[in-house]
Amino acid sequence: MNANNSIEVDELHKPYFVWFEENWIHDDVLHQHQKGQLVYVESGFQYITIEEKIYLLPQNHAVWIPPNTIHKTNSHSEKINLMIMFAEVDRKNSFYHEVNVFSVPPVLKEMIKYVEKWSKLLSKDADETIFLRALFNELPHFVEHSLKLHICLxxxxxxxxxxxxxxxxxxxxxxxxxxxxxxxxxxxxxxxxxxxxxxxxxxxxxxxxxxxxxxxxxxxxxxxxxxxxxxxxxxxxxxxxxxxxxxxxxxxxxxxxxxx
The missing domain is CATH 1.10.10.60 (Homeodomain-like)
Incomplete structure (x- = not known):
C-alpha cells in the first residue's frame, strides 16, 4: 500500500510496522504483503477490494487482511485518516487466515491511538514490539462479532x-x-x-x-x-x-x- 511516500514494508527487518496518514492518498493497484495488515479508519470511509470481494470500512471500523492476500484500496471520502499496522502473525492460528471487518471497541481504539507514536519508525523498538504483540494477541477476541459486510464481483x-x-x-x-x-x-x-x-x-x-x-x-x-x-x-x-x-x-x- 502506498501513500504520499513509498515504504517497502516487506523489506523492513522488524515484526511490526505502524503507518498513520492524515488524508491518505491511494494508488488503487492490486498488491500484497508478506505481513498481515490491520487497517483502521479513524475518519472518513474506505472501500477495499480483497480477492474479488468489495468490503466497506465505515468510520471507527477496521479490517484484518491476512498475509499474502491480494487487495487494493480506494475511497470516495474527500478526506480519510487511516491507521495501518503490519504484523508477522502466528500462521497456525486460523483466525489470521480470514478477512474480518469489524466495529472497533473502545479498548482497541485507545490501543490503536497509542501506537501512533511509532508511525513510520523503520528501526526496531522493543516497546513497540511488546505493545503490538499484545494487541495482535488479543485481536481475535476483539472481532468475535465481526461483520461479513461485502459483495462479490x-x-x-x-x-x-x-x-x-x-x-x-x-x-x-x-x-x-x-x-x-x-x-x-x-x-x-x-x-x-x-x-x-x-x-x-x-x-x-x-x-x-x-x-x-x-x-x-x-x-x-x-x-x-x-x-x-x-x-x-x-x-x-x-x-x-x-x-x-x-x-x-x-x-x-x-x-x-x-x-x-
Missing amino acids: PKDKRLTKVIEHLHHDYHKEIRIEDLGETALLSTRTLERIFKKETGLTLSKYQQMLRIIKSLELLSAGNLTISETAYEVGYKSVQAYTRSFQAVMQFRPTDFVKNIK
Missing part, C-alpha cells in the same frame, strides 16, 4: 453489464426481466448464474448495495437517517430500518452513535 463476463446496471441504479426499482435482456439471458438462467457467481439473489445483492451505500452516506454525516433511507431507494424509514437490521443485526441509530 462475478467472474462470468455475461454478468458485466448486469453488475454495472445494479451498481449504478441500485436506488431504483429494478426488473429482473430488464436485466435478463441486458445480459441476453432468460430470467431463470440469469438468476441461476448470478446466485452461483455472487452467492446472493439479485434482490439480496441490491439490498446489500443499498445498505453499503447508506453506511457510506451515514459515515459522511451530511444526511439524516431519514434522508439516507430515501436517497438509497427506500420508500419509508421503517422499510429501510428493517432492511438495515436484517443485514447489520443492529439499527441505523446504533451505527450513527458508534461513528460519532
